[in-house]
Each structure stands twice: as structure tokens, then as C-alpha cells.
Amino acid sequence: MAKVKLSAMMEEKQLLSFEVFPPKTDKGMENLPGTIDKLCEFKPEYISCTYGAGGTNVGKNMDVCKMIQNAGTTPVTHFTCIGNTREGIKEQLQGYLDNGIDHMLALRGDLPFGWTGTGGDFKYATDLVAYVRKEFGDKIEIAVAGSPEGHISCRSLDADIAVLKQKQDNGADYIMTQLCWDMEQFRYWLDAIRCAGITMPVDVGIMPILDQAATINMALSRNGCVMPRELCEIISKNWIFPNPFDKEPFDAAVDQKKADFKKAGIEYTINQIDEYRAIGVNGIHLYALNKWKDVTDIINESGIRTLV
Ligand code: FAD
Numbered sequence: 138m139a140k141v142k143l144s145a146m147m148e149e150k151q152l153l154s155f156e157v158f159p160p161k162t163d164k165g166m167e168n169l170p171g172t173i174d175k176l177c178e179f180k181p182e183y184i185s186c187t188y189g190a191g192g193t194n195v196g197k198n199m200d201v202c203k204m205i206q207n208a209g210t211t212p213v214t215h216f217t218c219i220g221n222t223r224e225g226i227k228e229q230l231q232g233y234l235d236n237g238i239d240h241m242l243a244l245r246g247d248l249p250f251g252w253t254g255t256g257g258d259f260k261y262a263t264d265l266v267a268y269v270r271k272e273f274g275d276k277i278e279i280a281v282a283g284s285p286e287g288h289i290s291c292r293s294l295d296a297d298i299a300v301l302k303q304k305q306d307n308g309a310d311y312i313m314t315q316l317c318w319d320m321e322q323f324r325y326w327l328d329a330i331r332c333a334g335i336t337m338p339v340d341v342g343i344m345p346i347l348d349q350a351a352t353i354n355m356a357l358s359r360n361g362c363v364m365p366r367e368l369c370e371i372i373s374k375n376w377i378f379p380n381p382f383d384k385e386p387f388d389a390a391v392d393q394k395k396a397d398f399k400k401a402g403i404e405y406t407i408n409q410i411d412e413y414r415a416i417g418v419n420g421i422h423l424y425a426l427n428k429w430k431d432v433t434d435i436i437n438e439s440g441i442r443t444l445v
Contacts, residue, residue: 139239139278144310147338152182152420159197175429185213217246218259242280270308283312285326289361311338319363340420346402349381371401
């Protein structure tokens with residue numbers, strides 16, 4: 138059995154966790170242990186590490202998981218079906234287990250640009266969950282993705298919820314959600330999944346709003362997330378001309394706008410954390426974006442580690 142059962146802990150209290158990603162550069166990798174140490178000052182119950190599409194950073198993913206372990210908390214590796222055969226999955230997961238990493242987030246994975254399928258033996262996360270349970274029993278704790286607004290390519294929200302139920306039936310332990318700023322939709326989804334017999338704890342993914350381009354990109358490049366009026370206003374009021382994606386904007390107020398956007402974004406993020414905590418979700422999973430300073434402000438100002 139996995140040494141720490143996060144899903145069982147979530148039944149007892151609301152957890153705090155972070156998500157990091159393997160940096161592309163050597164310098165980034167050198168700096169990451171310092172970032173993880175800073176995040177660990179908040180005593181998160183776990184830190185997860187993303188897994189690159191097409192296996193582009195798989196080696197680094199393992200290194201990052203080891204950094205998390207060395208910093209004294211539980212690593213959760215994201216893991217996808219992209220380009221992975223049954224045998225390859227077995228081998229890789231055994232490698233994680235041999236290194237004491239026994240928690241995973243089982244995903245289909247983002248399809249690399251231009252691909253129409255996973256290019257591996259499994260088409261969907263449900264298949265991966267069933268396979269891992271069959272091959273490894275309860276040695277690995279399995280989290281799965283849930284999309285409160287429905288996954289962008291689902292037939293309908295109902296169909297997506299049926300898939301989530303299948304993940305539970307196939308042996309998944311808890312849900313990590315896609316970001317969702319539409320709180321009314323989130324409440325609807327939470328009720329709907331419970332009505333559908335999904336009892337898994339819900340760990341809510343929250344992306345700190347720090348950068349205009351990154352916020353728009355995360356919402357719209359893949360996920361089709363609704364941006365509430367208040368968030369749109371923050372973006373519009375601080376719009377960097379000609380647009381936030383331009384590498385050399387002609388807007389003379391660019392630095393001030395970036396700072397103002399971040400200040401308003403942090404406030405927005407804190408309010409969102411309050412709302413999710415009040416709903417009584419089982420965990421707050423902050424996409425730390427490898428930035429400990431801004432995350433520190435959010436954690437301290439939200440009282441998430443002191444208001445307990
Ligand atoms: P699935 O649950 O397999 O669903 C994919 C689509 O297919 C959905 O529309 C679903 O409704 C539909 N579907 C599923 N099963 C069936 C079926 N049997 N028949 C018909 N339709 C079906 N991506 C990465 O590449 N690396 C990461 O590290 C990563 N981390 C993430 C972390 C979190 C918290 C979340 C929420 C997402 C993350 N992703 C990551 C993105 C994720 O891989 C994508 O959202 C991907 O497009 C779908 O993955 P899934 O596991 O939700 O897929």
C-alpha cells in the first residue's frame with residue numbers, strides 16, 4: 138500500500154498542496170530545490186510534478202520528484218498515456234516505486250500539437266487507471282483529473298461526469314480539478330458528481346493569477362475556462378498594448394500595469410481560495426508555477442496555514 142494515503146487524509150482535513158514543473162534549463166533545475174524548500178515551509182501534505190507531453194521531460198520529472206522527497210514531503214508524479222506502451226508504463230512506474238514514489242496523477246495527457254491520439258496503448262485516463270490497479274494493486278495511490286466545466290473535448294458535461302465515475306470504478310482514489318473560476322459552475326458540478334455516486338475527495342486546482350498572458354493562455358489555449366466579469370475587468374484595466382503576448386509592447390506603462398495586474402490577481406486568487414474553503418473542498422492544490430515568493434504572499438495573506 139502507498140505509504141501515505143492522501144485520500145484518507147483528505148477525509149479528515151482540508152489539505153494544502155502545490156504543483157511544480159520540471160524547468161527546461163540546467164539553471165532552473167539548480168534553483169528548484171531552493172524553491173521547493175521555501176514551499177515546504179508551509180508544510181504542504183504533498184507536492185506534485187507535471188509530466189511533459191510525449192515524454193519530453195520524463196527524466197527530469199523523476200529528478201524533481203526526488204527533490205520533493207528530499208525536502209521532506211510526499212511527491213505525486215503526474216503521468217500520461219502520451220506515447221506510452223503498456224510495458225513502458227509498467228517499467229516507468231516500477232522505477233518510481235523503486236525510488237519510493239508511490240503517488241500518481243493518472244492522465245490521458247495533453248495531445249502534442251498536430252496529434253489526433255495519444256500515440257500509446259491507451260486512449261483515455263480510465264484505461265490507465267484500470268491498468269495501474271491491475272499491475273500494481275494498491276501499491277500506488279491514484280489521483281485523476283476532473284473538469285468542473287467539462288473537459289474541452291467532452292461530448293457533454295454528463296458524459297464527462299460518467300467518465301469520472303468510471304475512473305472511480307476503475308480504482309482511482311481522489312480527484313484533482315482543472316482550474317475553474319466560475320464558482321456557480323463549480324458548485325453545480327460538485328452536486329452533480331455526488332449525485333452520480335462519485336465519492337472521491339475533491340482536491341481543487343487553483344492557478345495564481347500573476348501574469349496577464351499566462352492567465353489568458355491557461356484559460357483559452359486548451360481548457361475553454363469561463364472568465365468571470367471581475368477577472369475580465371482586471372485584465373482589461375491593465376491591458377498591455379498592443380497585447381499581452383507581444384514581446385516588445387509599445388505600452389509605456391508596461392511595468393506599472395504588470396505590477397498592478399499582479400496585485401489585483403493575487404487578491405482575486407485569495408478570494409477564490411476563501412470561496413473554495415467555504416464550500417468545504419477536500420484540498421487546495423496551488424499551481425505554484427515554480428514561484429515561491431508570490432505563492433508565499435498568497436498563502437500568508439489567505440491565512441490558509443494560520444486560519445486552521
Ligand atoms: P480523460 O479523462 O481520458 O478525458 C479526455 C477526454 O475524453 C474527455 O473529454 C473525456 O470526456 C473523454 N473520454 C474519456 N474517456 C472516454 C471514453 N471511454 N469514451 C469517450 N470519451 C471519453 N497534461 C499533461 O500532459 N501533463 C501534465 O502534467 C498535466 N497535468 C495536469 C494536472 C491537472 C490537475 C489537470 C486537471 C490536468 C493536467 N494535464 C496535464 C492536462 C490533461 O492531460 C488534459 O486535460 C487532457 O486533455 C485530458 O486528460 P484527462 O486525464 O482528463 O483525460
